[in-house]
Amino acid sequence: MRGLLRALERVEAWVWVCLLLGVLLVGLVRVSMPRPVPGAALIEWATVTRLGGAPQEARRVKLPHVWDDEDPPWQGEARYEVSWPPGLAAQASPGAPLSVYFPRIGARYRVLLNGALVDAAYWETPGYVDTSVVPQVMNLPTHLLKPNPLDNRLVIEVRGQLLRKSGLSPFSVGPRDALESRFEHVYVWQVHAAWMVVACSTLVALLAGLIWRQSGERSFGFLAAASVAWAVRLGLSPLVHPPLSFELWFYLHKLSYSFYCGFIYLFLWDLFGHRGGRLRWLGISVLWIAPVWLAITTFSDNYNLYRIWTAWLAVVALTALSLMFHRARWGLDQNQRLLLVAGLVTVICGGRDFGVIQLGWRGDADLRWMPLGSLVFMLTLASVMVQRMGSYVLQIHQLNQELEHRVRDKEAELRAAFDRLREAERRQVLEDERRRLTRDMHDGLGSQLVQTLNLVRSNGPVDARVVTAMLHHALEELRMTLDSLEPLEGDLPAILGTLRRRIGPALDAAGVELDWQVEEVPPIEGLESRGVMQLFRCLQEVFANIVQHARARRVEVRTWHESGHVLLSVADDGVGLGAGFRDGGRGVSNIRVRAAAIGATVRFHDGLPGTRVEFRFRAAPQADTA
Amino acid sequence: MPTSIYLIEDDALVRDFVLRVIGQRPGWRLAGYSPTLTHARAHAAVAAADVYLVDLGLPDGRGEDLLRSLSRSNPGSELLVFSVFGDESRLIEAIEAGATGYVLKGCSGEELLAAIEQIRAGGAPISSLLARLLLKRLRSVQEAQVQAQQVSSDLELAVSAILSDRETQVLKLVAQGYVNKEIARKLDISTHTVSSHIKSLYNKLAVHSRVQVVRIAQARGLV
Numbered sequence: 001m002r003g004l005l006r007a008l009e010r011v012e013a014w015v016w017v018c019l020l021l022g023v024l025l026v027g028l029v030r031v032s033m034p035r036p037v038p039g040a041a042l043i044e045w046a047t048v049t050r051l052g053g054a055p056q057e058a059r060r061v062k063l064p065h066v067w068d069d070e071d072p073p074w075q076g077e078a079r080y081e082v083s084w085p086p087g088l089a090a091q092a093s094p095g096a097p098l099s100v101y102f103p104r105i106g107a108r109y110r111v112l113l114n115g116a117l118v119d120a121a122y123w124e125t126p127g128y129v130d131t132s133v134v135p136q137v138m139n140l141p142t143h144l145l146k147p148n149p150l151d152n153r154l155v156i157e158v159r160g161q162l163l164r165k166s167g168l169s170p171f172s173v174g175p176r177d178a179l180e181s182r183f184e185h186v187y188v189w190q191v192h193a194a195w196m197v198v199a200c201s202t203l204v205a206l207l208a209g210l211i212w213r214q215s216g217e218r219s220f221g222f223l224a225a226a227s228v229a230w231a232v233r234l235g236l237s238p239l240v241h242p243p244l245s246f247e248l249w250f251y252l253h254k255l256s257y258s259f260y261c262g263f264i265y266l267f268l269w270d271l272f273g274h275r276g277g278r279l280r281w282l283g284i285s286v287l288w289i290a291p292v293w294l295a296i297t298t299f300s301d302n303y304n305l306y307r308i309w310t311a312w313l314a315v316v317a318l319t320a321l322s323l324m325f326h327r328a329r330w331g332l333d334q335n336q337r338l339l340l341v342a343g344l345v346t347v348i349c350g351g352r353d354f355g356v357i358q359l360g361w362r363g364d365a366d367l368r369w370m371p372l373g374s375l376v377f378m379l380t381l382a383s384v385m386v387q388r389m390g391s392y393v394l395q396i397h398q399l400n401q402e403l404e405h406r407v408r409d410k411e412a413e414l415r416a417a418f419d420r421l422r423e424a425e426r427r428q429v430l431e432d433e434r435r436r437l438t439r440d441m442h443d444g445l446g447s448q449l450v451q452t453l454n455l456v457r458s459n460g461p462v463d464a465r466v467v468t469a470m471l472h473h474a475l476e477e478l479r480m481t482l483d484s485l486e487p488l489e490g491d492l493p494a495i496l497g498t499l500r501r502r503i504g505p506a507l508d509a510a511g512v513e514l515d516w517q518v519e520e521v522p523p524i525e526g527l528e529s530r531g532v533m534q535l536f537r538c539l540q541e542v543f544a545n546i547v548q549h550a551r552a553r554r555v556e557v558r559t560w561h562e563s564g565h566v567l568l569s570v571a572d573d574g575v576g577l578g579a580g581f582r583d584g585g586r587g588v589s590n591i592r593v594r595a596a597a598i599g600a601t602v603r604f605h606d607g608l609p610g611t612r613v614e615f616r617f618r619a620a621p622q623a624d625t626a
Numbered sequence: 627m628p629t630s631i632y633l634i635e636d637d638a639l640v641r642d643f644v645l646r647v648i649g650q651r652p653g654w655r656l657a658g659y660s661p662t663l664t665h666a667r668a669h670a671a672v673a674a675a676d677v678y679l680v681d682l683g684l685p686d687g688r689g690e691d692l693l694r695s696l697s698r699s700n701p702g703s704e705l706l707v708f709s710v711f712g713d714e715s716r717l718i719e720a721i722e723a724g725a726t727g728y729v730l731k732g733c734s735g736e737e738l739l740a741a742i743e744q745i746r747a748g749g750a751p752i753s754s755l756l757a758r759l760l761l762k763r764l765r766s767v768q769e770a771q772v773q774a775q776q777v778s779s780d781l782e783l784a785v786s787a788i789l790s791d792r793e794t795q796v797l798k799l800v801a802q803g804y805v806n807k808e809i810a811r812k813l814d815i816s817t818h819t820v821s822s823h824i825k826s827l828y829n830k831l832a833v834h835s836r837v838q839v840v841r842i843a844q845a846r847g848l849v
Contacts, residue, residue: 475732482713486755497754497803504805518802 014337021345021376028349032367037182040101040174041085051077051157064104064169067160068303077159080168084152088173098140100154101179103186103366104169106132107161113144114153123159128246130164133238134191135366137183139176162301163250186366191238193371200375201231204382211389219270219388223381226263230374232256251298254306258290261313265320268343271384272327272336279323282316321347335384342380349373436530437481444477476502484533490523490620492559492566495532496539500557503543507555510547512572517558521566522619531598538594538602541587542570542613550574552610566619571612577604627746628653632675634666634692635659635708636685640731644679647735663687671699677742679729681708682720690723697724697832704745714755718763724832726825727751749821750828757800760827764789767834788830796823 036042048065049058058081067074088098100111107130110120119138122129146152154173160166172179205227212220233256236242242249265283272279290309297305324340349369355361357368452470456462483498496518507514527535546552552574559568588604595602595615605612633644633656641659648654657675660666663684670678670692678696682689693705707720707728717728727750729741741751752760768788789797792813799809810817 472732483755486714488755488758491758491801493802494754494758497757497801500803500805501753516804516808518804520798520802 012334012337014334014341017338017380018341021341024372024376025345025348028369028372029363032364032369034362034364037101037172037174037178039178040172040182041088042170042172043082043085044170046080046082046156046168049079049081050074051079063171065167066165067167068163068165073162073301073303074160074166075162077157080156080158082154082156084149084154085173086150088149097142097176098145098173099176099179100138100140100156100171100173101183102136102138102169102171104132105136105156105158105167105171106130107164107166108159109136109168110157111138111140112155112157113140114146114151115155116144118144122241123157125241127241128161128244128249129241130161130166131240132164132166133240135183135186137179140173161246163297163303163306165303189367189371193375194234194238197371197375197378198231198234201227201234201378204378205231207382208385211385215389215392217392219267220385222263222267222270223385226260226267226381227378229256229259229263230378233260234371234374247298251294254294254297254309255290258286258294258309258313261316262286262290265316267381268320268324268339271339272324279320282320286313286316317347317350335387338380339384342377346373346377349376432530436533440481440533444481445474448474448477480536481533484529484536486529488527488529488532490525490527492521492524492527492568492617493518495527495535496557496559496568499536499539502536503540506547507543512546512552513554515554515556517556519559519561521559521561524566524617525599525620527598527617534594534598535600538591538615539570541591545587546570546572546574546611550611561619564619566617568615568617569612571607571610573607573610576609576611577606628655629677629742629746630655630657630673630675631677631679631742632656632658632670632673633660633679634663634670634684634689635679635681636661637681640681640708643735644738647738650735651739661685663689663692666692667695671696674700675703677704677706677745679706679708680725682716683710690720693720693723693725706741706745714753714759717756718759718831721760721828721831722763726828744821745825747818747821748825749818750825752800752824754801754803757797757824760831761794761797761801763831764827764834767831771834788834789827793823793827796820797827800824 044063045060046063046065047058047060065080067078102109108120108122108125109131110123111118118140121131121136121138156168158166158168172182205224208220208227209224211217212224233253236249236253236256239249244252262283265279265286269277269279269283293305293309297309321343324336324343327336350373352361352363353368353370356363357365448470452467452474455470456467480499480502483502486498488494488498500514500516504514543555546555550572552572555570555572557568557570559566561567591613592602598617600615600617603614603616605614629651631644631648631654633641635641635644645656648656658669658673660670663686666684678700680689680692680696684692689707693707696703696705704727705725707717707725708731709717709720709728710731717725720728727741727745729738729751733741744751771788795813796809799812804812806817806820809820813820
């Protein structure tokens with residue numbers, strides 16, 4: 001059992017649809033087999049006389065009598081006289097109510113029985129009327145009937161409408177119940193079925209249109225347009241008295257059908273992978289030619305022009321179908337097979353209607369297959385669209401997932417690269433710092449210790465005070481290096497305060513008075529520990545000069561802030577730069593190089609008396625919180 | 627002023643140096659000596675010395691831990707950190723742990739005596755870097771308290787009292803490199819007042835740090 005189910009699951013959808021549609025066709029054949037109405041007589045011959053100004057000789061015609069087929073086509077009014085069917089008398093029970101049932105009569109008509117008017121359908125109604133679009137039934141009053149049935153004379157007067165194949169089809173006279181039931185049966189097939197298809201088409205048009213607007217997918221647009229056209233076509237078809245002029249009604253009725261065909265071809269072209277270029281050409285040609293051709297047809301009142309047009313549409317339909325079958329040799333997907341099956345069923349329906357109505361094939365001409373066939377086709381199109389939409393959604397989902405994966409991968413890569421970069425930077429910073437510290441240790445502490453060691457090792461007497469002073473100096477060097485590592489954040493007063501602890505005792509010892517005029521100033525841009533050390537060394541050099549060479553008694557250290565710059569000056573009252581000052585001298589050039597390394601400029605002024613060294617730093621941009 | 631000193635230091639040379647220096651002052655005596663943190667934990671507090679000289683780098687632990695427990699058990703004693711470099715980042719932690727002053731190893735005997743006398747007289751040593759760090763820490767404590775007070779209004783501590791205007795002025799001037807004498811002249815106060823301001827700031831940082839630690843612990847549900 002389970003195996004059977006699994007086997008059934010493997011059967012593709014188009015096979016199922018094929019089977020279902022086959023059953024539907026068989027059912028249709030069975031339902032629409034020609035069946036005479038029980039007890040009624042079918043009238044197939046009449047004597048017609050034209051009324052009004054036209055030639056008035058009577059003529060016996062075989063029904064259906066189509067005015068547009070006359071040469072020239074008939075207009076105006078005509079009277080059909082029918083002799084009472086002899087069989088009817090025998091079958092109908094005397095006194096039973098009788099009716100006349102016309103499958104197709106129009107555009108307007110009235111019925112007279114034995115010279116008395118039975119009823120008139122839209123005979124005097126102004127505007128455009130066409131009763132032939134729906135079946136008609138009319139009751140014959142019993143009191144008008146003659147006692148001898150063969151004395152009854154039935155007259156039907158018809159007013160025609162050019163281009164509408166006006167005239168009279170074979171009709172039935174017989175028992176009222178049987179004919180009314182027949183009328184209702186056909187009415188359901190022709191009118192209710194049409195309205196049902198209109199509703200379905202409108203729904204499909206709405207959905208396809210919405211999807212088209214959202215997705216911009218062209219095939220949905222084609223489907224929406226085709227569905228609208230088909231809904232208009234079928235909506236206009238069963239209107240006996242539409243609120244339109246005949247010309248407009250006719251034009252819209254035929255144009256909507258043509259547009260339906262044109263858009264369907266475009267849709268098929270799109271669905272069949274754009275390979276059928278000819279399909280596209282056919283669709284576009286129909287869309288462009290139809291409005292012009294049909295306008296000419298409407299205004300020339302020549303039904304033959306419309307015949308040519310329908311023939312052209314038939315050729316196009318057959319070509320499209322053969323193109324699709326031709327395309328099938330390349331292999332078809334599920335949807336294309338499904339559409340081919342549905343298209344074939346629709347063509348069979350259309351062919352059957354044409355054959356039965358026009359060519360006299362066996363079948364009930366009153367029961368048209370086409371509305372049902374078009375419904376099948378429309379629903380198939382809709383299901384194909386739904387499947388296509390579903391596959392898009394799936395594709396988008398898959399693409400999204402793939403994209404997400406790739407974004408995640410790239411993010412991980414980026415993060416790894418960033419981490420590597422940060423690690424490299426960190427190492428670089430560490431390496432730089434290590435080098436700086438090594439250099440400082442080497443130049444400062446190291447050389448100081450080596451000097452002390454050499455002194456202690458020298459053979460001469462070692463003065464403990466000298467050694468103490470040297471070791472003290474070494475310790476001070478080390479402390480200065482450590483100070484430079486403190487988080488000073490470019491705070492110049494704090495840097496100077498720290499330095500003061502180191503140089504203060506030396507100045508005291510040399511008898512130089514320190515005048516501290518340091519003010520709060522904005523932080524200096526980019527002055528980190530390396531820069532602090534450079535600044536320490538610069539100032540060490542400056543103060544060493546003051547202590548050793550300037551013979552100063554007083555030194556003033558001052559800071560201030562001036563238009564985006566922080567300034568520091570060290571001024572003494574000593575001998576001044578004098579003639580011995582060399583701008584490129586070792587001490588001076590050292591100061592300049594170190595100052596340049598921390599982005600500062602340095603100027604030496606002859607203070608008269610004394611010397612003033614001025615450093616100019618760039619202030620860090622201030623936060624706006626102040 | 628008779629002064630008892632307790633030394634926590636693992637270096638025997640330094641111990642001898644301290645002993646020698648203390649001997650120079652009549653009435654000063656060494657109340658005890660611990661070469662390790664464990665020994666100090668067991669004996670230092672009981673000795674009830676006036677001044678504790680604490681080396682931060684003990685062989686079996688951090689001197690800061692000892693400072694914390696001593697500041698609690700012996701609130702009347704002065705806790706002097708004995709440091710090789712006087713690197714301010716570490717000193718500020720020691721002050722938070724309860725130290726009231728510091729003295730550099732390698733100083734002369736006179737310097738050590740001066741430091742002990744200064745601290746006994748209610749003063750406190752400071753450097754511009756230390757002042758800068760102190761200012762920063764106290765401000766951040768203050769900000770944290772203001773924020774905490776905005777959240778809950780039932781704080782016992784008056785927030786504005788942490789840093790007075792005068793204390794801020796003193797700290798700023800120290801940070802700018804001014805020495806106590808200059809500050810006293812600038813603010814028209816005595817050098818002694820300057821020192822006591824600084825000492826009270828050390829205490830405040832220690833107290834507020836402790837309060838903050840307790841409060842953080844409470845917030846995390848640890849106490």
